[in-house]
Amino acid sequence: MGYALHYYDLVLVCIAASLGLGAGIGYATPVAIEVSIAVLGVVAIGFIAHALFVNGPVDEPEDLTDEVAVEEVPQVLSPVNTAD
Template sequence: MGYTLQYYDLVLAGIFGSLAAGVLVGHLTPIALTTSLVVFSFLAAGVMGHGLFINGPVDEAADLTNEVDALN
């Protein structure tokens, strides 16, 4: 049985891809590297925000109120 891509694998790839794109744009265009990294970092933050708040790692909102026994 092989590994299948999950949503959070794509989130991690999106974060890496946006930062890598910022580096490439900074090196291959007249746009300053720091400027392109800042702009593409906002894109990475948007991908992270979607992974955390829009499509969070819980099945339903009631899961957030359950106590965690492993920490006690």
């Protein structure tokens, strides 16, 4: 079973990359590190806002009211032991 990158995986990579790029610019150029991280932190906030509000994890607010059966929860997240 292979793993495929999904949209939210890429969002996390973009957040880390923008903050890392800010640190790199701060160290490698005469731009103050505080300024470069703050500016590229705004870019990271843009990625977060897009992931939450433009391409949110649910399609409709009614999706938030759906109940999930315990059997549907992945085993690594489930507090209930199964007989498997």
